[in-house]
Amino acid sequence: MAASETAPLTGRRIRVAVIGTGAIARDSHLPAVAALAEEGETELVAAVDIDAASVESFREEAGGALRGYTDLDRMLAEERPDLVVICTPPTLHRDQTVAALRAGAWVWCEKPPVPTLADFDAIEAEEGKEGGPYASIVFQHRFGSGTRHVRRLLAERAMGRPLVAHCQTTWYRDTAYYAVPWRGRWRTEGGGPAMGHGIHQMDLLLDLLGPWSEVRAMAGRLVHDVETEDVSTALVRFANGAMATVVNSVLSPDEVSRIRVDCERATVELTHLYGHRNDSWRITPARDVPDAEAAAWQDFGADVPSSHLAQLRELVASMRAGERPRSSGADGRTSLELIAALYKSAFTDATVRAGEIGPGDPFYTAMHGGTPGWAPEEAGA
Known part of the structure; x- marks a missing residue:
């Protein structure tokens, strides 16, 4: 219909x-x-x-x-x-x-x-x-009053240009978690913590900073007996020139989700686990920022938590x-493309650029790209 x-x-x-x-x-x-x-x-x-x-x-x-x-x-x-x-x-x-x-x-x-x-x-x-x-x-x-306020400040360059960012999803999952048959397998989950856990914070980072331009990454299986990785790290350059580090892990007993963006005139940081409110955000102005301007940055408005309801x-x-x-079409695809690029970079030991992965690229049809040692046996590895 x-x-x-x-x-x-x-x-x-x-x-x-x-x-x-x-x-x-x-x-x-x-x-x-x-x-x-x-x-x-x-x-x-x-x-x-x-x-x-x-x-x-x-x-x-x-x-x-x-x-x-x-x-x-x-x-x-x-x-x-x-x-x-x-x-x-x-x-x-x-x-x-x-x-x-x-x-x-x-x-x-x-x-x-x-x-x-x-x-x-x-x-x-x-x-x-x-x-x-x-x-x-x-x-x-992406949704809620905190994200909306910080997105506007960054878009308007109120705190100056964004320069350095950190994106962290360091969670903990035990062997019982991976006893669920579809977890930790490329065909059924698509990837490890980069795909199933860190995707939320990476998507939020992209929502705040805009398009990414290139990524260099590593991935490893350090603890769990699974097909996919259980930890990954990446360096990401954005189209606006900002540079970021990204860490995704399911090996971290002290669990936290965190995004930090250092701008020319302030640092803005979000610390939470599975959802955030206005008081989960902290803005630290540079020493020369007038008090009145810094105070205006702290006005997040009525508290609307990030949530399924808000979206x-x-x-x-x-x-x-x-x-x-929002989060559909090209706007939703950008996070998945970053994850595909992260895996391609990790498994080929090469820098991957935005728009590089398309039809004909092995990482377009499988996040492991058929890489020996990472591709499942049924893929011919």
Whole structure:
């Protein structure tokens, strides 16, 4: 069904369906949809999972009014949702997103969006040309009052040019975490902590600093018996000249997520773990900055935490306006392209430049690029 044939989204609630009824759907998406339902914006109409018992318990947790399915195509045909929220393992994202788009539904998909750039481009080819439907990625750390305030300060160069940045996702995952069959495998997860964990902070760094131009990286398997890496480091140069270090790890008992940007006139730093508020940000002015100007930088406004709710609220507004939402299309692809470049640099010991990885490049269709020692056995390594 073409986007032009979908029912108008004005004057009524957005009909939402959830695919995958595991922890992320229950803990993050269900409360977000419920909050907007109380505001008259959304209506949760269906849930899909191959586990019928999981669907039923999800229905009970959601209040029981929605309908449960174990077949995605049947749900799309019977419910005709306006928005499909995808909370399944990454290897399923491409086919499920394409099915939803072809049914006329917008898509909001958990990260990582898909295992490869080729998959992402296949999804973008299915999107509506004007007015949607579009497929957006869950990058909730971009949203909220803190990010909005700092993004504006950086865009306006209020603190001078950004010069040096640090992006850190140092978390801890034990062997039990990797007992889940799809984790730590290229085909089903797409990558290690760069793909499944650090993608949030890298996306936020790009959202704040703009396009990147080149990357030089290393990756290693230091502890876990998995196909993918369990730690990576990278040096990134941005189009505006700023230089950054990036560290992604699942080997770090003292867990933290951190972004720091040193500008000509101030340092701005975000420290949190899985989400941030206004007081998670700190701005330190240079010694010669007038007190009144420094005080104005500290005015973040009303506190709106980064959250699925904050992103969903903006996504619903984009749907009603018929506009491409943030973290979709080229805006969503840039983070996945940086991760592909990080892996290519790490596995080939070479600097990789923006726009370099496209059709014909082995890292376009597999994040390991078929590299011996990193590619899984079924890829011929």
